[in-house]
Amino acid sequence: MGELIDKIKGNVNEAVGKAKQAMADKDPATRTDKDAKMEAEGAAQELKGKAQQFKGKVKGALGDDI
Template identity: 50%
Template sequence: MGELKDKAKGSANKAAGIAKEAVGEVSGNKRLEAEGEAQQMKGKAQKAKGAVKGALGDKV
């Protein structure tokens, strides 16, 4: 169960990060753009965590 939860959270964070980065880019807000990039990285890490849990059978 943890695998799917982590992958879903990762996807949501990545999508939110893409949106933040785009808004920051269009508005010239470098801080928002950087937040978006950071949130995308967080999402990628969560998805990777979910993949590891899936490979190890949720034992991590």
């Protein structure tokens, strides 16, 4: 059961992270510090999601006893 929960949390975090990165303004002429912060937060959240998915895969391979 823990495997599935980790994979779901990972997918959600990865999707939200990608959305934050997409919402940040990329145009150098209009980009603000807020946009840079949002993009960085999105990248970190996406990475967290990937780590959670990996954790779920490891739990699946070794069992939920981890």
